[in-house]
Amino acid sequence: MSHKTYEESKKAVVKGLFLLGFVTLIEVFISLFGKGHIIPGINDITWLAYPVGLIIAILSIYKAYFIIYEFMHMAYEVKGLALTVLLPTSLLIWALIAFFQEGTAWKARREFVKEKNAKTIEPSKGNQGYLDDNSLFRL
Amino acid sequence: METTENALHQHSENHGGSWEGATSPFNVSYGKLMMWYFLLSDAFTFAGFLIAYGALRFSSPSWPVPDFVFSTAPFGIHDAPLIFVTIMSFLLIISSVTMVRAVQEGHRENKKGVVFWMLLTIIGGAGFLGCQAWEWTNLIGKEHMSVTTNPFGSHVNSGVYLDEKGNPSSETFKAGASYLMHKSEEGGHDGDHSEGHHALAKGDHPNAFVDDAGFIHRKFKVTSGPNTGAVEIEEFGPKAFGALFFFITGFHGFHVLSGVAFLLIIMINVASGVYAARKNGYEMVEKIGLYWHFVDLVWVFVFLVFYLF
Numbered sequence: 001m002s003h004k005t006y007e008e009s010k011k012a013v014v015k016g017l018f019l020l021g022f023v024t025l026i027e028v029f030i031s032l033f034g035k036g037h038i039i040p041g042i043n044d045i046t047w048l049a050y051p052v053g054l055i056i057a058i059l060s061i062y063k064a065y066f067i068i069y070e071f072m073h074m075a076y077e078v079k080g081l082a083l084t085v086l087l088p089t090s091l092l093i094w095a096l097i098a099f100f101q102e103g104t105a106w107k108a109r110r111e112f113v114k115e116k117n118a119k120t121i122e123p124s125k126g127n128q129g130y131l132d133d134n135s136l137f138r139l
Numbered sequence: 140m141e142t143t144e145n146a147l148h149q150h151s152e153n154h155g156g157s158w159e160g161a162t163s164p165f166n167v168s169y170g171k172l173m174m175w176y177f178l179l180s181d182a183f184t185f186a187g188f189l190i191a192y193g194a195l196r197f198s199s200p201s202w203p204v205p206d207f208v209f210s211t212a213p214f215g216i217h218d219a220p221l222i223f224v225t226i227m228s229f230l231l232i233i234s235s236v237t238m239v240r241a242v243q244e245g246h247r248e249n250k251k252g253v254v255f256w257m258l259l260t261i262i263g264g265a266g267f268l269g270c271q272a273w274e275w276t277n278l279i280g281k282e283h284m285s286v287t288t289n290p291f292g293s294h295v296n297s298g299v300y301l302d303e304k305g306n307p308s309s310e311t312f313k314a315g316a317s318y319l320m321h322k323s324e325e326g327g328h329d330g331d332h333s334e335g336h337h338a339l340a341k342g343d344h345p346n347a348f349v350d351d352a353g354f355i356h357r358k359f360k361v362t363s364g365p366n367t368g369a370v371e372i373e374e375f376g377p378k379a380f381g382a383l384f385f386f387i388t389g390f391h392g393f394h395v396l397s398g399v400a401f402l403l404i405i406m407i408n409v410a411s412g413v414y415a416a417r418k419n420g421y422e423m424v425e426k427i428g429l430y431w432h433f434v435d436l437v438w439v440f441v442f443l444v445f446y447l448f
Contacts, residue, residue, distance in 0.1 A: 009243055017236045021229060028225050031447040035206045037220055053448060060443040064436055071239050071432045081165040081172070085179050092186050099190045103197030110198070 203291035234263025245421025305345030
């Protein structure tokens, strides 16, 4: 429960509304900027997608923090309660890293298979499936 | 009686200063604590879905660009990227704020105030569902996206579209550009992205190929990459996109729907005086408030992953 007076908490709510609305508008603006809708052609710069993605991700996490700590009153709960909710959530950081890495690996694998499938194999002229003594590996 | 107290006393001595069963260590009621843990498990479900979206997107050589896919709005507005979903986000933010007000009025034991702010919250949630219904109707009915078909594709190479005679036209595109494949039996609707190329018979044409389902695969000449000079047709976009979109936004929409249902039930109970009699500062309103804020919280990430990235 908040330790503010009624009038103070009413003001805090209005503040929260403007804060979340403002951050959302900024996010949409930055996203459209990164896609070249604000300045046409800027989306041709390939590295631009990384800072743009990072900024909107951070802003979204800030919104999440604000909703949990102010609207859901986590800031006014006992520390132990907050930790039982937040610590398990932090496991997702590894899930993000691992599965995105996995996705990238699938892509590489598919391209590899496609490349191999496109290759034509010359049939060999000699005996097939037969190895002469000289080419046998001796262990 | 005395022996029980002795036993309890000994028990606590054995465990140093551990909990003696008198006060809650988290200083919170059972119901609220369990709501937090339910939300924690729900967060993992949503995270699983969204991470799956990320992994599949990373694994795909091309992916539909959200500001192209989500660029229509009601009243015939199109080419307005992300505007409609921004309005949807604002509806959820506003209904979250009205929910905070309802909880505050609950702490003051102000029945009328709680009912008023909860009613506004319900209207906000219902408005969001209405917007989502429109979005889905447009995607399914007009743009023909489904769980298994994704007509939103993107070009891997630069190229130039062919005209009716099979010669290169003046319509060029760059690698990475998005397209929406139309169905042949219809003309330009409100929800469509581009004009023309309708009413073509099934089969091969100089400028397009119409498949059995009626989708028009436009033909183009590649002008970059290893296949330069080849004539190719537009292919469907990654299939997973439609499935992920409908499952994830549908799962979130179902949370909103059940949230609206529970808000309605609890609002009626508030109005009938059930919670006033409990004299616990309308704790039930607080619990449904936690759930409602969580729905808004999830939307922050659905919005980020599906629309902003």
